[in-house]
Amino acid sequence: MASRILAVMEQRDGALRKVSHEVLAAARRLADAGGGTVDAVVMAAGSVEGADQLARFGADRVLTATHPDFRLYQPDGYAATVSAAADGASAVVIAATATGRDLAPRVAARLKVPCASDVTELVAENGAVIVTRPVYAGKALQRVRLTGTPAVVTVRPNTFAPSETNRPGDASAMEVPTFGPRVTVREIKAPAQAALDVAEAPVVVSGGRGLREPDNFRLLEELADAFGNAAVGASRAVVDAGWREHGAQVGQTGKTVSPGLYIAVGISGAIQHLAGMRTAGTIVAINKDKDAPIFRTADYGIVGDLFEIVPRLTEEVRKARTGH
Amino acid sequence: MKIAVCVKRVPDTTSKIVIAPGGKSIDETGLKFVPNPYDEFAVEEALALKEKAGAGETVVYSLGGPPTGETLRTALAMGIDRAVLLESGGSPDGLAVAQALAAELGMGGYDLILFGKLAVDDYNHQVGPMVAEILGMPCITSVAHLTIEAGTVTAEREIEGGVEVSTCALPAVLTCDKGLNNPRLPSLKGIMAAKKKPLETKPAALGEPALEVLDLQLPPERKPGRIVGEGADAVPALVELLRTEAKVL
Numbered sequence: 001m002a003s004r005i006l007a008v009m010e011q012r013d014g015a016l017r018k019v020s021h022e023v024l025a026a027a028r029r030l031a032d033a034g035g036g037t038v039d040a041v042v043m044a045a046g047s048v049e050g051a052d053q054l055a056r057f058g059a060d061r062v063l064t065a066t067h068p069d070f071r072l073y074q075p076d077g078y079a080a081t082v083s084a085a086a087d088g089a090s091a092v093v094i095a096a097t098a099t100g101r102d103l104a105p106r107v108a109a110r111l112k113v114p115c116a117s118d119v120t121e122l123v124a125e126n127g128a129v130i131v132t133r134p135v136y137a138g139k140a141l142q143r144v145r146l147t148g149t150p151a152v153v154t155v156r157p158n159t160f161a162p163s164e165t166n167r168p169g170d171a172s173a174m175e176v177p178t179f180g181p182r183v184t185v186r187e188i189k190a191p192a193q194a195a196l197d198v199a200e201a202p203v204v205v206s207g208g209r210g211l212r213e214p215d216n217f218r219l220l221e222e223l224a225d226a227f228g229n230a231a232v233g234a235s236r237a238v239v240d241a242g243w244r245e246h247g248a249q250v251g252q253t254g255k256t257v258s259p260g261l262y263i264a265v266g267i268s269g270a271i272q273h274l275a276g277m278r279t280a281g282t283i284v285a286i287n288k289d290k291d292a293p294i295f296r297t298a299d300y301g302i303v304g305d306l307f308e309i310v311p312r313l314t315e316e317v318r319k320a321r322t323g324h
Numbered sequence: 325m326k327i328a329v330c331v332k333r334v335p336d337t338t339s340k341i342v343i344a345p346g347g348k349s350i351d352e353t354g355l356k357f358v359p360n361p362y363d364e365f366a367v368e369e370a371l372a373l374k375e376k377a378g379a380g381e382t383v384v385y386s387l388g389g390p391p392t393g394e395t396l397r398t399a400l401a402m403g404i405d406r407a408v409l410l411e412s413g414g415s416p417d418g419l420a421v422a423q424a425l426a427a428e429l430g431m432g433g434y435d436l437i438l439f440g441k442l443a444v445d446d447y448n449h450q451v452g453p454m455v456a457e458i459l460g461m462p463c464i465t466s467v468a469h470l471t472i473e474a475g476t477v478t479a480e481r482e483i484e485g486g487v488e489v490s491t492c493a494l495p496a497v498l499t500c501d502k503g504l505n506n507p508r509l510p511s512l513k514g515i516m517a518a519k520k521k522p523l524e525t526k527p528a529a530l531g532e533p534a535l536e537v538l539d540l541q542l543p544p545e546r547k548p549g550r551i552v553g554e555g556a557d558a559v560p561a562l563v564e565l566l567r568t569e570a571k572v573l
Binding site for chain 1: 335337338339340341343350361362417418419420422444445446447448449450451452453454456457458461462463464465466468480481482483484485486487488489490491492493501502503533534535536537538539540541542543546547548549550551552553554555556558559560562563565566567570572573
């Protein structure tokens with residue numbers, strides 16, 4: 001079966017987000033299994049930086065849907081556009097980001113097909129899409145076959161590595177269907193400091209009660225800064241105590257993350273926290289209690305006083321990365 | 325203001341998950357179930373909005389078997405006026421649940437329909453926006469801050485590296501995130517009162533399932549790790565391992 005896979009790209013401020021390349025990699029897997037093609041749909045108000053490079057990341061065709069209301073996310077307009085572009089597609093692949101998680105169920109409901117969220121593996125088998133997705137915050141893995149067409153899936157960030165190939169890409173403009181905007185996104189308020197999101201950062205440095213007081217998170221911010229590509233996460237205990245924003249919480253009632261490197265500082269390792277980070281590539285634990293459960297999940301552990309260990313680690317990481 | 329809240333019965337987040345024989349679902353033996361934590365933000369918001377308006381009705385809905393009645397009673401004990409249990413077995417997919425809820429909610433004449441942003445069992449993030457699409461209502465998901473004035477909803481939700489501010493008109497569907505409020509605990513008086521509040525039971529009008537669970541497995545165990553050393557003196561050895569063995573630096 002020659003299938004057509006629709007990959008939904010994500011842009012902000014006229015630049016493609018990195019996760020779009022991951023969506024293409026996932027779409028490519030489905031297409032290649034059945035000798036199919038990948039259409040990448042880009043929704044924006046104007047030109048998008050990086051859209052002309054999408055062939056390199058796996059798109060056979062780039063569909064550009066331009067609309068003045070697409071300067072920011074437009075839920076109803078995006079849903080109408082993706083639903084129209086999905087006509088004849090066997091699957092629709094969307095990022096499991098704030099935007100994608102909002103968009104995918106809308107598209108699925110419009111097309112009257114179910115949706116598989118936060119997928120970490122996917123294969124095409126006899127024309128059906130089979131996905132693996134963590135449930136119970138990663139305490140179990142569910143394998144699901146989607147029997148509706150198209151199969152709508154959202155893929156977890158940091159899970160499908162972007163791949164580059166030499167591919168002759170085709171580009172065309174697509175008409176945005178008429179839509180009634182029921183919701184209007186007015187603005188994006190940026191945080192005081194531009195920060196990476198824990199769900200997307202390649203490195204996450206998380207802190208728990210062991211930090212003793214909110215101001216001590218400064219130590220973790222310095223460590224994150226030394227890495228250059230790290231986000232600062234937090235355990236539920238310190239978020240509930242009001243030390244950190246809920247957006248930074250890692251675990252079952254926070255975010256489930258899969259960074260290449262996860263460093264848990266002063267976190268004992270409650271089951272609901274472990275569920276949120278156990279798919280990280282490498283896990284490092286720093287804790288004063290040598291019997292803390294976190295050490296059973298960590299690849300590398302250091303037992304001792306975090307107030308001595310973390311500054312030293314910051315110094316060594318900076319040296320390793322910059323050579324001085 | 326007439327407000328509906330949809331809740332789900334889920335295993336407590338501190339539970340250890342055991343796979344049931346047959347390998348497609350979890351073993352519920354001895355498992356403690358609670359109302360989905362995100363749904364408690366929705367219940368609290370409904371109560372607070374009704375209190376602020378000084379009039380109105382709050383109704384809680386859930387899909388499930390008889391034990392789900394307990395989940396509904398918890399919401400009633402928090403202060404919700406009445407409950408509707410849509411009876412269903414198994415674990416229907418997000419679209420099937422949304423269709424059943426929409427069939428019920430569409431006739432209710434609600435100003436606001438509230439959900440948790442996700443259920444901590446299946447992690448779908450789906451049912452709220454699906455219900456909104458089916459009913460043709462505006463929907464804002466993962467709301468962490470909310471104001472409603474003169475029939476206009478202004479909501480903030482966290483996105484990667486920022487906060488998105490959206491507006492829509494009532495009636496609307498909203499899904500609630502942590503940070504929106506601090507859910508109240510049911511008082512003893514509330515628990516007693518909940519026993520006398522109406523709880524209606526009717527069959528759920530579920531759609532055709534189109535998601536088939538093939539199997540459920542525990543995630544692969546991580547390779548046993550090792551303690552690199554004690555104190556700050558162990559840091560250079562750790563950094564060396566991160567560079568040469570784990571290759572993450």
